[in-house]
Each structure stands twice: as structure tokens, then as C-alpha cells.
Amino acid sequence: MDITKVQKVKIDTYYLILFFWDLLLSYILFKGHVIYAGDQSFIIYPHITFNYLEWGDVVPYTNYPYGFVPVVTPNLWVTWITVPFEVFGSYGEEVFTLVLMYIGTVFTFKLAQIYFSKIASLLGSMIFPSSWYLFSSGAVSSSIFFNDLFTYFSLPVLTYFVVAYSKGKIPFYKYFLTFSLIAFISLTASGDVIPFEFVYLIIILVYFIRKFNVVIASILSMILGQLYWLYLAVAPTVSYFSGIANTSLSIYTDLQTYTPLSLTIRSLGAVSITYIPNYVLLLSLIIPPVLTIPLLKKRKDIAFFYFIWILGVGLLSSYTTPFRPLIEYGILHSGLFAPFRDAPLFLSPIITLPYALLISAFLEELLKFKAGLITSLMLFLVLSLVIPYPVIISYNTGRISIPQQFIKTITYLNEQEGDFTVILLPFPVCGWYGTSWYYGNNIFLYFLKKPLLAGGTYSGGYFMELTTKLNYLIYIIRGENNVSTTLQSIKNLLMLFNVKYIVVEEDAQNVGIVDLIYLPPQNYTASLEILQKFGIVDLVENYSPFLIYKVNLNTSYVYETNSSNITLSENLSSILKPVKFTFNGYQITFNVSNSRHILLTFAYSPYWKIQGKTGYNMLGFIMYNVSDNGKVTIYNSLTPKLYLSYGIAIVYLVALILYTYILRRYGSSRVLFNRVLNVFRAFLIKK
Numbered sequence: 015m016d017i018t019k020v021q022k023v024k025i026d027t028y029y030l031i032l033f034f035w036d037l038l039l040s041y042i043l044f045k046g047h048v049i050y051a052g053d054q055s056f057i058i059y060p061h062i063t064f065n066y067l068e069w070g071d072v073v074p075y076t077n078y079p080y081g082f083v084p085v086v087t088p089n090l091w092v093t094w095i096t097v098p099f100e101v102f103g104s105y106g107e108e109v110f111t112l113v114l115m116y117i118g119t120v121f122t123f124k125l126a127q128i129y130f131s132k133i134a135s136l137l138g139s140m141i142f143p144s145s146w147y148l149f150s151s152g153a154v155s156s157s158i159f160f161n162d163l164f165t166y167f168s169l170p171v172l173t174y175f176v177v178a179y180s181k182g183k184i185p186f187y188k189y190f191l192t193f194s195l196i197a198f199i200s201l202t203a204s205g206d207v208i209p210f211e212f213v214y215l216i217i218i219l220v221y222f223i224r225k226f227n228v229v230i231a232s233i234l235s236m237i238l239g240q241l242y243w244l245y246l247a248v249a250p251t252v253s254y255f256s257g258i259a260n261t262s263l264s265i266y267t268d269l270q271t272y273t274p275l276s277l278t279i280r281s282l283g284a285v286s287i288t289y290i291p292n293y294v295l296l297l298s299l300i301i302p303p304v305l306t307i308p309l310l311k312k313r314k315d316i317a318f319f320y321f322i323w324i325l326g327v328g329l330l331s332s333y334t335t336p337f338r339p340l341i342e343y344g345i346l347h348s349g350l351f352a353p354f355r356d357a358p359l360f361l362s363p364i365i366t367l368p369y370a371l372l373i374s375a376f377l378e379e380l381l382k383f384k385a386g387l388i389t390s391l392m393l394f395l396v397l398s399l400v401i402p403y404p405v406i407i408s409y410n411t412g413r414i415s416i417p418q419q420f421i422k423t424i425t426y427l428n429e430q431e432g433d434f435t436v437i438l439l440p441f442p443v444c445g446w447y448g449t450s451w452y453y454g455n456n457i458f459l460y461f462l463k464k465p466l467l468a469g470g471t472y473s474g475g476y477f478m479e480l481t482t483k484l485n486y487l488i489y490i491i492r493g494e495n496n497v498s499t500t501l502q503s504i505k506n507l508l509m510l511f512n513v514k515y516i517v518v519e520e521d522a523q524n525v526g527i528v529d530l531i532y533l534p535p536q537n538y539t540a541s542l543e544i545l546q547k548f549g550i551v552d553l554v555e556n557y558s559p560f561l562i563y564k565v566n567l568n569t570s571y572v573y574e575t576n577s578s579n580i581t582l583s584e585n586l587s588s589i590l591k592p593v594k595f596t597f598n599g600y601q602i603t604f605n606v607s608n609s610r611h612i613l614l615t616f617a618y619s620p621y622w623k624i625q626g627k628t629g630y631n632m633l634g635f636i637m638y639n640v641s642d643n644g645k646v647t648i649y650n651s652l653t654p655k656l657y658l659s660y661g662i663a664i665v666y667l668v669a670l671i672l673y674t675y676i677l678r679r680y681g682s683s684r685v686l687f688n689r690v691l692n693v694f695r696a697f698l699i700k701k
Contacts, residue, residue: 143167424461
């Protein structure tokens with residue numbers, strides 16, 4: 015029998031075991047549902063729209079066109095990778111997660127094999143995907159599941175190629191191309207994880223690759239790969255977080271109460287948020303010695319990974335470690351430190367990979383004893399299932415079932431022609447949106463093709479005061495004796511926001527941190543009945559608990575007027591003339607006739623211009639002075655920069671592929687230089 019073939023089958027079996035293990039974990043995680051909660055930045059499900067793929071950040075942060083600056087962070091184009099998984103329907107998220115999970119697990123296995131036996135490597139790598147939820151706990155499994163998915167499962171790939179190259183297992187061109195491409199996607203997709211991931215990659219590059227030129231080339235490649243969005247996004251992002259430093263510090267202080275060092279050193283993250291049985295708290299006491307004992311062998315690389323793990327744990331629990339003064343000072347003085355406000359979420363990818371490798375190191379020593387295999391399997395079950403299981407299974411309120419009535423509501427609204435706004439009632443004054451079936455950023459934003467006003471911290475953008483006022487006026491009109499003044503104010507606001515449809519979600523409720531003070535929702539239906547009597551709205555569909563009302567006002571996003579100043583105390587329908595327009599996302603075109611001013615009811619932004627001229631702020635909208643009649647175009651002056659950013663990304667990718675092709679064809683840069691020099695010398699001699 016050919017021994018080589020037997021070995022090949024055995025190796026394939028290991029990968030098959032890893033696949034079925036990840037399949038089991040993904041099944042436990044999803045239970046046949048989709049996951050959506052908190053600040054989740056995308057969802058894979060039938061009927062969703064893809065507006066957020068074009069504009070970068072999803073609408074909760076921009077509420078396009080409300081709060082539209084326009085977006086200066088084109089980095090989230092990587093979520094386009096999720097689009098092919100739409101073919102799996104409601105199982106798209108599960109399949110997508112399984113693919114990424116398997117890639118991460120396989121490369122954790124390959125990385126561990128550089129140091130340990132296949133059995134120890136197999137068991138340690140299987141712990142990697144199941145332990146994520148321990149370190150990040152409720153922060154990921156119940157609130158913001160997908161935000162660091164790319165980072166978590168791409169980190170083993172990046173680490174493997176660095177270590178494999180340093181050990182001479184792969185040539186430079188293969189290392190450089192793969193490392194650069196994966197870093198290009200992973201760093202871009204990581205959001206607030208990027209500072210931690212970037213520092214981690216620099217540390218492993220410096221430690222493993224002792225060649226100065228290779229380290230510099232790798233770091234430069236990472237930076238150049240992010241340049242296309244960094245030059246647009248870093249300054250405003252850092253400025254924004256610097257402006258809310260006190261809020262970030264408050265969040266940091268609150269969340270740190272859930273991550274004391276006495277628990278995180280045992281791989282338990284925000285356990286006070288998540289229900290953890292006493293037996294888990296007791297069994298987790300074995301983790302510190304399990305991770306520390308391998309250091310007795312004095313293996314430098316293992317000691318290095320232990321250093322990464324213990325450093326990560328110290329930062330994770332910085333409030334109870336010596337890092338606290340540094341972190342607090344950083345948060346108060348620089349937006350770059352803002353990610354520390356939610357350390358369990360953003361540090362979990364960095365901590366779990368060393369954690370899995372250290373467990374492999376311990377199992378390697380355990381397997382040397384007679385009963386080592388049985389003991390290793392028992393320890394593996396404790397670390398991979400018994401301890402993580404309660405976190406994975408019991409607290410994931412992010413598992414949701416999307417009701418058919420919601421899909422009917424979305425379908426109806428998306429089938430209506432024209433450019434208009436939809437308002438969703440009731441409004442949460444702050445925080446996320448809460449209903450009987452989900453809580454988080456308003457899920458309408460991912461399915462609705464039209465702009466949405468839905469209250470909360472994000473939605474509404476610069477119009478928080480006006481949108482809250484509209485919500486309040488609709489809510490209270492049912493209890494007023496003289497409704498004429500309130501009616502006029504409601505009509506003015508509906509006109510300014512170009513609202514064509516109002517949706518009342520009658521199952522809205524207080525969930526988690528959601529603050530819906532205007533409850534019960536049925537009070538809105540009573541108010542809307544009054545508006546219906548005055549002919550302002552009509553009930554057009556009832557997909558209980560979703561009621562859809564159509565607004566019977568002549569509205570637009572563009573208005574002509576001869577008034578240079580507008581107040582909400584006036585009857586705006588008498589001074590604002592709606593204008594028909596065409597809008598392609600980057601420019602608005604319309605005709606002007608005998609008017610001195612144009613009001614564009616997008617959120618005020620200096621980037622929307624007419625013939626190079628910026629409008630002025632009017633009630634949070636944009637007012638322009640016009641002198642000529644005829645065709646007028648308002649264009650997005652930021653568009654060239656957005657196109658330039660994509661151009662930079664394409665140039666980087668082309669240059670990277672070309673460079674690695676030359677390296678593969680001609681060898682190292684020094685060899686290539688010598689060859690070019692010899693050709694040039696030969697040319698001169700002939701001359």
C-alpha cells in the first residue's frame with residue numbers, strides 16, 4: 015500500500031472533522047434563524063435593498079438623504095462579498111458565517127501544525143471558533159454579531175502566512191501577495207477593530223520576520239492598501255470621536271464593570287451581561303494554568319503568543335489593570351482611543367487566536383502521557399463546548415424570525431413610484447428600535463428603498479429636533495381640543511420631510527436599552543384618525559401589526575420660493591412650490607421658473623453645490639440663491655473624491671499583483687535589479 019496515499023486520506027479527514035465541527039457550531043448559533051441586533055452593519059436576507067453597498071455606511075448613520083454628508087468612508091464596499099450569499103435565502107447568514115468560520119479554523123489548524131502534532135493542533139483549532147463568544151460575550155452574540163466577523167476569521171490566515179514565511183515554508187512572493195490581499199479586506203472591514211488589528215500585525219511582523227526590508231514592505235503594503243479610504247475618513251472620524259470624548263469615557267467605565275481581570279483571565283468576557291451557570295465559573299478556573307504551563311518548556315514562539323494573550327486580557331480589563339490611566343487619558347484626548355469603549359467586542363479577535371494556540375501547546379504535552387489522549391479529549395470538551403455553550407445558546411437574543419407581515423409592508427412601500435420619505439412610528443427618543451421580534455438599528459433601513467425617518471440616536475441625522483417634534487405633535491393631537499395650530503405644524507413638517515407614507519408599528523415596545531416613551535403605539539392610530547378626518551392622511555393597508563397611511567400633501571425634496579427666510583410658524587404650502595426633479599444619487603436636476611431661491615430638503619451639507627456655489631443652512635436644510643430661470647443641477651462635489659478613492663484601491667491591487675508576478679518570474683527585488691543592470695550594461699557595451 016502506498017504510504018503517501020494513506021497519509022493524504024488522513025490529512026483530508028482532519029479537514030473534514032473541522033468542517034463538521036464548524037457546521038455544528040453554526041447550527042447551534044443560528045438555530046435556523048437569521049441574526050440581527052444592535053449596531054449590526056448588514057443583514058443577509060431575501061428582499062433587502064443594497065443602498066448601503068453603494069453609500070458605504072448603512073443608513074442608520076447617514077439616514078440618506080437625511081444626515082447625508084455625503085458619506086466619506088467608502089471602505090464598506092467589502093460587504094459586497096455578502097451579496098452572492100443571497101442565493102441561500104434565509105440561510106444566507108448561516109452559510110456566510112460557516113464559510114468564514116471554516117477558513118479561520120483551517121488556518122488556525124495549519125498554524126498550530128507548525129509547532130504541534132496533528133491531534134493537538136486539531137483540538138486547539140476547534141476551540142478557536144467556539145471561544146469567540148466567551149471573550150466578547152454579550153457584545154457579539156446578542157448585540158453586534160457581524161461587525162467583526164471578517165477580522166475574527168481572517169486573523170489566523172494573516173498570522174499563518176507571516177509565521178510560515180518566517181519558517182521558510184512558503185516563498186516571499188506567495189506570502190506577500192496573500193498577506194497583502196487578506197489585510198486589504200480584513201483591515202478595511204474591521205471598523206473599530208482596525209487599530210488593534212493593525213498593531214497586532216506589526217507586532218507579529220517584527221517578531222517573526224527579522225528581515226528589516228520585508229517588515230517595512232509588509233507594513234507599507236498594509237498602509238497603501240487602506241489609503242483609498244483613510245485619506246477621506248480618518249480626519250472626520252477621529253474628530254467626531256474626539257468631540258464625544260466624555261460620552262466614550264462613560265461607556266468605557268460602564269462596560270468595564272462587566273470585565274474584571276478575575277474573569278477575563280479565565281476567558282470569560284462580559285459575563286455579567288450574559289447568564290453564566292456556576293459550574294462554568296468553577297470550571298473556568300482551570301484555564302489560567304492550562305495556558306501558563308506550556309511556558310515551562312521555554313519555547314520562544316509560545317511565550318510570544320502568551321505575551322499577546324496576556325496583553326490582550328490586560329487591555330480587555332484595563333479598568334482593573336495598570337493600563338487604566340493610559341486608556342482614560344487616551345479616550346479623553348484622542349478619538350483614536352475610542353474603540354476601547356467597547357473592549358470585549360474589539361479585542362476578542364486578537365485574544366482568541368493565541369488562546370487556541372496555547373491550548374494546543376498544553377495538549378501537546380498532555381498527549382505524551384499514557385492516558386493523555388482521553389484526558390485531552392475530556393479537556394477539549396470542557397473548553398470547547400461545556401464552558402462556551404451557555405453563552406452561545408442562552409443569550410443570543412439576536413436570533414430573529416422576520417414576520418411575513420413585515421415583508422408585505424416593505425413590498426408595498428417599495429412598489430410605490432417616486433422619491434419620497436417614509437416615517438415610522440412610534441419614535442424611540444434615543445437608542446435602538448424595539449419590537450416584539452427584534453431590537454437594534456431599525457431593520458426597515460435594510461429593506462426599504464426610500465429614505466426613512468424612525469427616530470433613535472442615528473436615524474434622523476441632523477434633524478433630530480425636527481423629527482422628534484413631528485413625532486410628538488402626531489402623538490399629542492388626539493388629546494387636544496383645538497387642533498388647528500398643531501395640524502398646521504404637522505403639515506409643515508410632513509412637507510419639509512417629503513413624507514408620503516406613515517407606518518405605525520403596533521408591536522413596538524421597550525426592549526433592552528430601547529427608550530420608547532411614546533407608548534402604547536395605538537395612541538398614534540387614534541391621532542392619525544384625526545388627521546384622516548381632515549383629509550391629511552388615508553389608511554391604505556393593514557398588515558397587522560403594521561398600519562400604512564398615505565399622506566395627501568403635494569410635497570417634494572426641491573422647492574421654489576421667493577422667501578429668503580422660512581419659519582415653521584408660517585403656512586409653508588403658501589410660500590413653497592414643489593418642483594419635479596430627477597435624482598441619480600449624485601446630482602438633482604430640475605427646472606426653475608421666476609423664483610429667487612431653491613430649498614433642497616436634504617440635511618445641510620457644503621458638498622451639495624450649484625455651479626460651484628454652496629447653499630446656506632435653513633432650518634437644517636439647504637437654501638440656494640438662484641438668478642436664472644431654466645435647468646438647474648445640484649451636484650455632489652464629493653463624488654470625484656469618492657471615485658478617486660476607488661481608483662486608488664484599483665491601482666493598489668493592480669500594482670500588487672504585477673509586483674508579485676515580477677517577483678515570481680524574476681526572483682527577489684535585488685536579483686531583479688541586478689538583471690536589469692546587466693541588461694543595461696550589455697546595451698551600453700554594444701553601443
